[in-house]
Amino acid sequence: MQYRQLGKTGFNISEISLGTWQVGGKWGSGFNDKLADEIINTAIDNGVNFIDTADVYENGLSETAVGRVVRSRSERIYVASKCGRQINPHVSEGYQPDVLQKYVEETLKRTGLEQLDLIQLHCPPTEVYYRPEIFERFERLKEQGKIANLGVSVEKVEEALKAIEYPNVTTVQIIFNLFRQRPSELFFNEAKKRNVGIIVRVPLASGLLTGKFKADTLFTSDDHRNFNRNGEAFDKGETFSGIDYNLGLKTVEELKEIFPGVENLAPAALKWILQFKEVSCIIPGASKKEHVISNLSVYDFPDLTPEQVSQMNEIYKNHIKKEVHHLW
Template sequence: MKTRLLCNKKVSEVGLGTWQLGSADWGNVTEEKAFEILTKFVKKGGNFIDTADVYGSGLSEKYIGKFIKETKADVLVATKLGRRTDKEYGWPENFTYDSMLDHVEDSLKRLGMSSIFLEQLHCVPKDELYRGVVFDHLRRLQDEGYIENWGASVENIEEALVCLDEEGISTLQVIFNIFRQNVADELFEKAAAKNVGIIVRVPLASGLLSGKFDESSTFGFYDHRNYNAEGEYFNVGETFSGLPFYDGVKLVDGLRGMLPQGNMAQWAIRWILDHKEVSVVIPGASKPSQVESNMAASALKPLPWETHEKLRKFYNDDVISLVRGEI
């Protein structure tokens, strides 16, 4: 597993997203299965895990914390705050210092840690980013030793650029994949110039870029690919990268002749890794075999420049007009 720098640490260039480990929004993942997924990830050389305090109302963090305690795994954990609704200052009132401290302390307890390697704002309202007070709170939490580094997970380029202007920011987490290419144009070079790491989420467009779905594919009642397909509950970009599902399936068919033969998911991740500004990509997994497949992308040779050009033309001509929501 190759490594890249993030917050001055060497991290596996393929990390692990753990939304699935919350046993919500993707279907059920038992504690046993979660441990199998985490074990496979570490054995394959992974050391960067991304989670959030709302993944299963803290269940993902609990599983990760228990796994680290029992296995003594040497991993770096990033979590996120800002979307909880279970306290008196729930969404969208989560942004006083006291509420953010409360949420950080809860994450520390679940993870079994004395400080958090990377704390990220979790797609908070744009108005809060422009107001800027949340960044003061993060700097204070860092000064007081609760967190080592901080960043922001954002929904679109405008939000990313607002965050990038803040002193002390270490990372930006963005949606970036073959179906969401534009973020590289306006953000990557600017982030690199400020030594801000790029964490890539939704790398497979909620599974579309695995190439395993067709028009007859269905998803469970509690799977966000069912209930949030039109952006009914949260940003539509988090589900299929904002593409209508059936359009996405047809677009995948068009990709098959552009990517090398073999595992489409691996080549989709390889395409992301070909961008040198990316620090780590964090595909999720609901079973160990998916972890192994995703991590194998690190060993693939970079795609030829001609392939990148074809994929960009494909995005410009066939994809971008279908993407819903701000990008």
């Protein structure tokens, strides 16, 4: 495992960390505590020391599992959670300082932790980024010892750029992968100037970039890759990075030509992200421990050559850029 600094938090965290959206099993399959513990322990056993969760993941069961495992381990494990998505309807007016403080306190109870290493606003409406009173409340929570740091999880580059204008925003979680390259143009440079940590989510475009999906691959009715392809439930860009599924499959076939004989493209996709030194860590998910091992096999994969990187970027420019680059 390799480690990088998470911006001005000062935390030295694993480049490949763990996202826990589906840690208790596949999306929609119900939560399995034993499986969740197995996945999280496997990650920690292999050097992962940063775990990202959220209060809405399986209605708090993900947070409970993360807290349970972390408290049982002797290693220093950094725990990040998120709040705000419980607000319904999910509009700016619902974001009130007292409401958010209540969510943080409930997360502390579920995890059993005395302090959260990082709490992140969970993809709030754009208007929230223009309300200083929201960001100020987290300073009070820090003074109270309930959180160590504030971050944001964003949908759009514009939101990220606005968020880091607040001095107490220490991290930004953002979608960045071979199919979503816009953040590296301006945002990465601005984040570096402010020493803001960058947490990359959806690094494999909801699994598309593993190269294992086909036109007839079936997803369960409760899986967002089935019901949210056009943004019916939440931002379209969260599912397959906003790419049309069939276009994604076609594009991945070209990607396979760059890596002949490689069955699992995930390590190549993760290597592509890690070439950006501004990135603090990547948080791929896992619904079984084998996914954790697959993600960590990035270290067994040969370094990408300049020619391979150029070819990968050409695929994006030729097929993907015109579809998504301007949207997020």
